[in-house]
Amino acid sequence: MMRSNSPDPARAADELEAAVRDLVAEHERLIAAVAEQRAAVAAADGAAMNRAIARQGESAQRIAEIERRRIAAVGVLAAPACAGSRPDPSRVRVSELAATLPEPSRSRITDAAGALKAALERLHREYGVLREAAAQLAAHLEGITRQVYARVSHTGAYARSGVVGPPVQVVSSLDLRT
DSSP states (O other): OOOOOSOOHHHHHHHHHHHHHHHHHHHHHHHHHHHHHHHHHHHTOHHHHHHHHHHHHHHHHHHHHHHHHHHHHHHHHHHHHTTTSOOOTTTSOHHHHHTTSOTTHHHHHHHHHHHHHHHHHHHHHHHHHHHHHHHHHHHHHHHHHHHHHHHHOSSOOOOTTSSOOSOOOOOOOOOOOO
16 A cells, blocks of 8 residues: 655644643743742852753753744644645744644644743743843842942042942052153
8 A cells, every 4th residue: 555745634733732732841841940040040049040041951952842843743734724825834823723723633732822822921921030130139249349349449439430440550659750
């Protein structure tokens, strides 16, 4: 019996659903790593920040691999839906593509896409909180640095910015012989 080389849409729908669910799980792990980084920033724990950042990098690599699977499945499923044109699979929205599929694939993929959207929204909120915590830590450290500069500055001179800056080599002698 001869097998055709044409892709199987039912299998592609199953692969798409699995990829989207894997994306949800990986984004949940990424959210946990961002929360760990936020806690490390709050505690000013450099080692914990490094571990959290490494976990985020690993998660990003896994997301990229899962995304390749998703794009491949979308490419198979989008071809019949967009007859005559060749859509870019990386730009096809899963929820829009799911609407073109028969049941039960439509419902399963729509549910998975909704869960992914919710995870992405949580991730964006978590990154926003992390950004704010990092900004507050940076401002705190800048304040401490300015206090140190003010204490160690033997001239007490202000920089153009209006604050006592880092110590500058100041020549405070005069050669009268030359």
